[in-house]
Amino acid sequence: MTIILKIGGSVLTDKNKVSAAKPEAIARVAREVSEALSPRLVLVHGAGSFGHHQAKEYRLKDGLNDWSIKGILPTHNAVKSLNAMVVDALQMSGVDALPVHPLSNCILNNGRIEHMCMEAITRMLRAEIVPVLHGDVVMDTAKGVGILSGDQLVAYLARALKADRVGIGTNVDGVLRNGSVIRELKPANIREVESILSGSVGVDVTGGMYGKIAELMALAGEGIPSVVFNAEKPGNIVKFLRDDLAEGTLISGD
């Protein structure tokens, strides 16, 4: 049973500030993972306020130029420091977790993953270690440099590892329409929900809810369903990991 779980940057940080972590939330997420740990689990987290501000300031999505080149290190360092907090919290909760940084094991082509070295990840899984990846700034064969979202990473890893369960924990109850959760979305519904999917309320260079659903719809079209749920609600991560989650939005195939 291979599980991919993304914890959104909106859960772990305050996205309206720069580099503002939520230590209690990080500790709670780590405790929940520890409580319901299973052998082949990959964790991904978003950048939240550790990376989106820097990526925006240095216009990293525009590719490599005299200005953006100066932003690669501060952006990577910011999200790497959030990753260290998450990995440390997991270790404190008794989870054998290790960091995996996409800047060092991944190549983009026009913003899409062209290649990712999976060997360290598969060896960690075999050793029952939890790899912890994150959205990152990554070198790009077409643009020089680009931004890889945790959401794209989730979809890539789910395909590469043939995941059995995929979850995206964020700070809302799922995909909302007029304040109510849409319980199920299929690729055929993309047109009708496009108009209700905006970005993020916080600073976000990767498309917020719209970017998330686009990645997950493509994944569902290939036969891998996923669920978007509220990871701010204590207990939901445990429920997701135990396949006991009765809320959120299921993105499934047609």
Ligand SMILES: Nc1ncnc2c1ncn2[C@@H]1O[C@H](COP(=O)(O)OP(=O)(O)OP(=O)(O)O)[C@@H](O)[C@H]1O
């Ligand atoms: N129709 C919608 N339903 C639910 N949320 C929506 C919708 N449209 C826009 N949003 C916004 O999307 C946000 C979630 O996306 P966002 O990318 O900010 O979260 P995240 O994945 O937790 O963060 P990160 O990208 O840093 O990991 C919600 O907080 C909400 O403001």
Ligand SMILES: C=C(C)CCOP(=O)(O)O
């Ligand atoms: C902004 C950076 C560095 C990565 C974005 O990843 P996301 O928060 O998962 O969208």
